[in-house]
Amino acid sequence: MRNGRLLLPFFPKQGRGPVRKEDRKVLNGIFYILRTGAPWRDLADRYGPHTTVYNRYVR
Template sequence: MSDLYWLSEAQMRRLAPLLPNDTRGKPRVDDRRVISGIVHVLRSGCPWRHAPREYGPPKTLYNRYVRWAIKGVWRRLFETLAAAGGP
């Protein structure tokens, strides 16, 4: 049994409109993989450097988490999902 966490396609469809689209330079790597990795680290409490390699480089996970925190992406995302209710 795998202890990896993966967002479902339905969850990603719900999140997609809430994600930033102002990317400059190189396009973002797979949002589903990176966000799933961030959730895994936050749920498990493991250090970023110990994130399973299936999620990609730990530096990518950490950088995305921090950059989106500074931009308020996570707050807006959680507020929007909480206001919508449901699971």
């Protein structure tokens, strides 16, 4: 399956609150942290806010 359809059930649904960040950017941010071992606060801006990426990782 292409375009991540296998992963869709694992992503949270858009609910109330702010608009969700792009799932691909957040996932890439998680992979970057796991690959490099960098602290969350040093995550590059292109992956979105480090708190968002961290919270998705924890979930």
